[in-house]
Amino acid sequence: MNGTWYCTDCEQRIEKEDIDDHEADGHHVKGRFQPDRLLPGDPEMVGAGMDTADGGDR
16 A cells, blocks of 8 residues: 655645654644555456346346
């Protein structure tokens, strides 16, 4: 997972190593995470392109 950190009090992006310093000063830090890759069992992809039992399209 890749993470991006943002201090809402300083209104700037910060590095992961700086989180503790900002929080110690009473600042609020937000994080956003993104997966490195999608898993093959992704619920949004399950069933995509599948035919029905009678051979027709959905």
